[in-house]
Amino acid sequence: MPGHHPARSRRTTERKGDVRERAILDTCEALLAQQGYDAMTVGDIAQGAGITRGALYFYFGSKQEVVTALVARTVEHLWERSRATAQTDEPRQAIAAAMRRTVELWNEHGLVMRTAIDLSLTVPEIGELWSHTADLFITAIATVLERAGVQAGTEPEQASAMARALCWMIERTFYHASQESCEELQKASSTCEHIWLISAGLIT
Amino acid sequence: MPGHHPARSRRTTERKGDVRERAILDTCEALLAQQGYDAMTVGDIAQGAGITRGALYFYFGSKQEVVTALVARTVEHLWERSRATAQTDEPRQAIAAAMRRTVELWNEHGLVMRTAIDLSLTVPEIGELWSHTADLFITAIATVLERAGVQAGTEPEQASAMARALCWMIERTFYHASQESCEELQKASSTCEHIWLISAGLIT
DNA sequence: GGTAAAACTCGACGTTGTGTAGACTTTCTG
DNA sequence: CAGAAAGTCTACACAACGTCGAGTTTTACC
Incomplete structure (x- = not known):
């Protein structure tokens, strides 16, 4: 930039x-x-x-522009990685793959991602970047939910809204876990995956 | 102060x-x-x-101390309100009541709560205050989950860890929704309640 | 009701970090 | 090799923070 x-x-x-x-x-x-x-x-x-x-x-x-550029560089990498992940139709596999990838991303870029989240409010540019990234994840989650049988739609109990909540759950859980350690990140991943699976109706 | x-x-x-x-x-x-x-x-x-x-x-x-005092005042109010809420043993009712209360709190104090979250990282005092508040909610959620039949424990798929993830889901979802409107807050509440119920095994 | 201590208020100062201006040097391009 | 573009620096102006010491008001107590 x-x-x-x-x-x-x-x-x-x-x-x-x-x-x-x-x-x-x-x-x-x-x-x-x-x-x-x-x-x-x-x-x-x-x-x-x-x-x-x-x-x-x-x-x-300005200082903000430097950080914005840094976030942009990192986010670019996230997008690239997301595109590169093999798509699978089987929901269980898709969920497992997504969580695996998420752990990797947070392990590698946790610091910048946390910074991006923290500055989303004060630096509009970064907020834009991050919310766009979140949207990608939300639609991906929604797709998996629908494939697993959750009713499509934007009403509070349908796929889109649920995907949004699940995305924020993952974001926040990883945000905290990545401040701790790799093991915490792994545990966080298991928990999130479990709740995602339950929400998709794939386990009781 | x-x-x-x-x-x-x-x-x-x-x-x-x-x-x-x-x-x-x-x-x-x-x-x-x-x-x-x-x-x-x-x-x-x-x-x-x-x-x-x-x-x-x-x-x-300092400026930080002013805001810290403001957060402390608000958080004090949250705790008070939480204690005042009638406890019920029936999980479904407990969840509904908790979400109702959460909507009220975010409606009244959304701004300060968002500020507290944003400053948690940079102002240790506020981080302390907020994480303590979160812990209260987490144990409350865990109790409800256990009462609904979820296995107690701290392993990734047991009540404590799930409660933590659900708490962050609620925090983040409300954080965003409260920036939008009351209606969004209401919808967010429905979605979170739904996922909580599913996670507790109370609906399929 | 007077007086000393405390609570409170103010204007002025020093510091730090930001962002800008303008002069200067290096590197590219034809 | 000359002019333009790219890159670099020192110096300056400004804004906000936090501190200081000297005043004024309020309170507590005799």
Whole structure:
């Protein structure tokens, strides 16, 4: 998201700026882990990336923009991974696969995902990104529910609304579990999978 | 949370400071609704309460402390209300009553509850307050599940873990719905109640 | 009702972090 | 190799935070 300069033309060699930009995002991610969003200053990020504050403002207009770009990068990865997952028609398998993938995603990107959730309210751009991501998951869950025999529709007890609630359950449960440990994440996954299966009517 | 002066002795007439303190908290709540936490400055709060910044710092040590006090006041109210709710042994009734109460709470205090959730990460005090509140709900849900026949225990598919996931589902679903409208809140409640009932094995 | 302590209020100050401006150097492109 | 684009830096202006010390009001007690 180089904002200032127009779309970069195709090139063989990487511009210096591309490297810097990645360095900034990487540093931002590291600092986010160490100190959290509030404590992290743009001076810290710049220093970590080996440039001065002034130079950083050449790449990003503000601290929020840096984090937004980081979230965008991560979310992009989520989408990619979601598309890559093999689709199966059998609900039980689909649910198991989805939860497995979710554990992986939270293991790898838990920090950025938590940050995205936290900043959704204050940074509209990030809220947009995250709610769009959630929508993807919600429709996926709804599809599985319908395939398992839950009545389609948007009324409170039909597939769409249930999928939404289940999505938030998963989000929040993983959000907390990923702050603890990998084992907690695994347990959280089991619990969520169990409730999803029950909700789909696949186990009593 | 008058921090500076020791525990106030019992008195008939209210101190001027008590009035001010309430005014500060009320103003804070109002501003939180209008502008959100970040946009709201200490100057704004002081002005709204009819005092200067300097005077505000007599009552509270920081902006965070003001909001923490506001959350504490609200959470106090939640606990009170929870205790007051009639306990029933019949799971179906208990669930219906709990959801009814939850809708009421979010209708009345949705704004402060959302703020508490948002700041849980950055303000440890608030995180403490909120996680304690969540624990109350989790044990309540677990009790109902067990009474309905779900196996007690903390393993991923037993009552405690399920209660935790259901609690987060309710929290998050209401969090989003309360940003929309009362009707959304009502629908959210129906959906959550439905999933809770299914999870308890009370409906197929 | 007077007086000392406390509760309370204020304006001014120092600090930190943000974002901007403008001058300067490097790198690309023709 | 010259001009443009890309990249970098120091210095500045500003906003909000939190602190200080000096005042004013209220309260408690004799």
